[in-house]
Amino acid sequence: MKILAIYGSPRREGNTSLLLKEAVKGAQKAGAEVEEIVLRDLNISPCLEIYGCKQTGRCVIKDDFQRIHDALLTCRGLMLASPIFFYTVSAHTKIFMDRCQSLWVKKYWIDKAGFGTRRDRKGLFISVGATTGKKLFEGALLSIRYFFDALDMELWRALTCRGLDLAGDVLKYPEFLDEAHRAGEELCAAIEGMD
Numbered sequence: 001m002k003i004l005a006i007y008g009s010p011r012r013e014g015n016t017s018l019l020l021k022e023a024v025k026g027a028q029k030a031g032a033e034v035e036e037i038v039l040r041d042l043n044i045s046p047c048l049e050i051y052g053c054k055q056t057g058r059c060v061i062k063d064d065f066q067r068i069h070d071a072l073l074t075c076r077g078l079m080l081a082s083p084i085f086f087y088t089v090s091a092h093t094k095i096f097m098d099r100c101q102s103l104w105v106k107k108y109w110i111d112k113a114g115f116g117t118r119r120d121r122k123g124l125f126i127s128v129g130a131t132t133g134k135k136l137f138e139g140a141l142l143s144i145r146y147f148f149d150a151l152d153m154e155l156w157r158a159l160t161c162r163g164l165d166l167a168g169d170v171l172k173y174p175e176f177l178d179e180a181h182r183a184g185e186e187l188c189a190a191i192e193g194m195d
Ligand SMILES: Cc1cc2nc3c(=O)[nH]c(=O)nc-3n(C[C@H](O)[C@H](O)[C@H](O)COP(=O)(O)O)c2cc1C
Pocket: 009, 010, 011, 013, 014, 015, 016, 017, 082, 083, 084, 085, 086, 087, 088, 128, 129, 130, 131, 132, 136, 164, 165, 166, 167, 168
C-alpha cells in the first residue's frame, strides 16, 4: 500500500514535521510503503491560473510539482502536515494545494470521473498552532476538506495540537507523538479494511 507523506512546514525539525515523522513510522510499521516529500526542499511555483491543464489534466508548469503529480493519483493514503499560519495552512502547503487544481480539472472537466472512490483513498491532516482558541483550525480544516475531496479522498482524520510554538515544543507532549504514530498505523488499517 502506497502512502504519501507531505511536510508543509518551512521548519525542518518543527512540530508538524516531528508529528508527521511519527505518523510515517506508524504507517511503515503497519506495512505501508511511504514516500516522503518535503515541500520546502522543492521548487514549486504558485498556480498561474493559465489552465494549460485543460488539455490533458496535467499542470503545464515544469517544476518539482511534476514529481508529486503521479504519486498523488496512485497513492491510497495521503498524510499532509502544516502549521497554522494566520488561521490557515502555511504558504508552502497552500501553493502545493493550488497546483492540484490541475487534478480537479482532470476529474471534473476531462475524465468526468474520479481517480478512485472517496472511500478507498484516505487522508490524514496534521496541524499545530501556537494559540489555544476554539476556532484555531477552522479555516485550515475547511480548505483541507475541499482539497481532499478534489483528490477523491476522504478526510479520514485530523490530528490538531494547540499551544505549541517553538520548534520542538511538541517533544514535551509524548501523548501527541504517540497519537500521531497510532494515526499512521490506523490509517493503513482503515485503508486495508476497504479492500
Ligand atoms: C507566519 C506565521 C503565522 C502564524 N500564525 C499563527 C496563527 O494564526 N495562529 C497560531 O496559533 N499560531 C500561529 N503561528 C505559530 C505557529 O503555528 C507555531 O509556531 C507552530 O508550532 C509552527 O509549527 P511548525 O514548527 O511545524 O512549523 C504562526 C507562525 C508564523 C511563522
